[in-house]
Amino acid sequence: MPERNLSNEELNEILHLIHRTYGYDFRDYSKASIKRRVMRCMEMSSLKTAYELKFKLANDPEYFKWFLEVMTVNVTEMFRDPEFYTELRAKVFPTLASYPIIKIWHAGCATGEEVYSMAIMLKEEGLLDRAKIYATDINPLNIEKAKKGIMPLQHMKNYTHNYIRSGGRAEFSDYYTAQYGNAIISNELKKNILFSQHNLVTDQVFNEFQLICCRNVLIYFNKELQNRVINLFYDSLSPLGYLAIGTKESLLFTDLRDKFETISSENKIYKRKKGIANNK
Amino acid sequence: MIEVVAIGGSAGSLPVVMAILKALPSKFDYSVILVIHRLKNVSSEMERILAGTTDLQIREPEDKEPIKPGVVYLAPQNYHLQIEADRTFSLDYSELVNYSRPSIDVTFECVATIFKEKAVAVLLSGANADGAAGLDKIVRRGGVGIAQDPASAEYKLMPQSALDRNKEISSQSPEHIVNYISTITSLPNRKK
Numbered sequence: 056m057p058e059r060n061l062s063n064e065e066l067n068e069i070l071h072l073i074h075r076t077y078g079y080d081f082r083d084y085s086k087a088s089i090k091r092r093v094m095r096c097m098e099m100s101s102l103k104t105a106y107e108l109k110f111k112l113a114n115d116p117e118y119f120k121w122f123l124e125v126m127t128v129n130v131t132e133m134f135r136d137p138e139f140y141t142e143l144r145a146k147v148f149p150t151l152a153s154y155p156i157i158k159i160w161h162a163g164c165a166t167g168e169e170v171y172s173m174a175i176m177l178k179e180e181g182l183l184d185r186a187k188i189y190a191t192d193i194n195p196l197n198i199e200k201a202k203k204g205i206m207p208l209q210h211m212k213n214y215t216h217n218y219i220r221s222g223g224r225a226e227f228s229d230y231y232t233a234q235y236g237n238a239i240i241s242n243e244l245k246k247n248i249l250f251s252q253h254n255l256v257t258d259q260v261f262n263e264f265q266l267i268c269c270r271n272v273l274i275y276f277n278k279e280l281q282n283r284v285i286n287l288f289y290d291s292l293s294p295l296g297y298l299a300i301g302t303k304e305s306l307l308f309t310d311l312r313d314k315f316e317t318i319s320s321e322n323k324i325y326k327r328k329k330g331i332a333n334n335k
Numbered sequence: 336m337i338e339v340v341a342i343g344g345s346a347g348s349l350p351v352v353m354a355i356l357k358a359l360p361s362k363f364d365y366s367v368i369l370v371i372h373r374l375k376n377v378s379s380e381m382e383r384i385l386a387g388t389t390d391l392q393i394r395e396p397e398d399k400e401p402i403k404p405g406v407v408y409l410a411p412q413n414y415h416l417q418i419e420a421d422r423t424f425s426l427d428y429s430e431l432v433n434y435s436r437p438s439i440d441v442t443f444e445c446v447a448t449i450f451k452e453k454a455v456a457v458l459l460s461g462a463n464a465d466g467a468a469g470l471d472k473i474v475r476r477g478g479v480g481i482a483q484d485p486a487s488a489e490y491k492l493m494p495q496s497a498l499d500r501n502k503e504i505s506s507q508s509p510e511h512i513v514n515y516i517s518t519i520t521s522l523p524n525r526k527k
Contacts, residue, residue, distance in 0.1 A: 063420075085417075085419060085425040086419055086420065087417035087418065087419055087425050087427070087445055088417060088425065088427045088429070091417075091427075091441070092429070128427075128428065128429040128430075130428055130429055130430055271428040273398070274398045274414075274425060274426045274427060274428065275427070277419075278399055278423075281399070301398075301428070303395070303396075303397050303398055303411050303414060303426050304397065304398050304426075305397045305398060305399065305400075307397075308399045
């Protein structure tokens with residue numbers, strides 16, 4: 056089998072071209088993942104060289120739409136890492152309960168599975184009516200899918216298992232209706248969720264939150280970009296607000312590690328220390 | 336000198352992995368990276384099981400953690416383990432590769448790109464072809480590639496796929512693999 060290869064220079068040229076032409080900036084993404092994903096796109100569309108890919112990207116906006124869909128990672132599940140949800144319920148929700156309006160941001164929500172998991176937990180703790188969840192993603196197609204809340208029924212067995220392990224209190228099947236091989240999330244869970252497009256790389260603070268969930272998104276960024284995004288989160292959190300990141304992600308390599316208190320080192324839940332302004 | 340020993344395995348590989356860990360010297364100046372297929376949604380005790388076989392430090396690396404010599408790294412359950420040019424790990428939660436996450440191919444390909452002739456990679460027993468392309472790439476970049484002798488493997492498909500793909504990959508029994516790795520510190524690389 057011939058080795059399809061992409062040099063670092065070629066990769067950089069492609070990322071620059073995308074930024075110039077479409078405004079999406081992948082230049083500070085972690086190189087190993089992005090290279091693999093670009094090569095995957097090339098393979099799926101039978102393009103052999105970087106030149107062919109650049110030509111296609113420069114001249115075919117429809118192709119770019121597809122490319123963006125494949126490039127952005129959309130892998131997610133409901134109640135992923137059940138222990139994370141158990142801890143969130145036990146250690147964060149009691150504090151959230153003291154706010155008259157609970158504002159939560161799910162950054163990089165992909166197709167919404169974790170957002171709906173959060174809504175289910177809020178409902179079970181009697182907090183859903185007071186909650187406003189902002190769920191954002193870079194990819195407009197993800198947002199469309201997330202809004203619909205339709206997922207393949209065959210995933211539900213695994214999700215039910217996760218839900219039970221996370222300490223769920225009801226029947227998981229109460230939260231969706233099965234139809235034509237799909238599970239449709241109940242409307243009650245959707246009513247306090249606002250889905251919209253937001254790009255963590257280029258967009259700014261848009262509200263103040265008591266909880267920001269951004270799990271397994273930062274791994275795709277290099278250290279500089281991770282640092283920038285953690286600053287964005289810091290600025291978007293109310294004093295004593297909570298930040299949850301992926302279980303293998305870390306604030307250790309960022310400037311702001313001292314400005315957060317660790318709530319769970321295992322499940323990577325942090326709390327913003329008081330301090331009013333972020334004096335960068 | 337060797338900088339990295341990467342070991343990939345799936346079904347039937349655990350006894351060999353444990354024998355290799357047992358045979359490692361108490362101090363060594365390369366990094367060991369283990370990529371072992373595991374069940375997706377059962378919380379895995381792998382780190383603990385492996386730690387029980389050795390006094391060495393075994394870590395599941397966090398994202399952006401620098402690779403250090405003398406440490407055994409275990410690819411975390413459900414993440415692909417990649418290596419960046421600045422020799423830090425980066426994790427990836429994207430689609431399965433060869434039905435696997437962590438995928439051995441993903442890690443081996445990074446090892447080949449970053450460490451070239453300073454890498455040794457071993458592919459053990461397993462029931463799918465993950466790792467064959469990666470091992471091929473390691474050999475093509477001047478590293479040492481070893482596949483477990485299929486006759487000795489509980490599941491032959493994985494090492495056999497690698498051997499079919501590249502004739503420069505050597506086929507060795509678990510005893511030979513363990514011996515070879517235990518002597519690696521003082522071993523000059525063949526292409527140096």
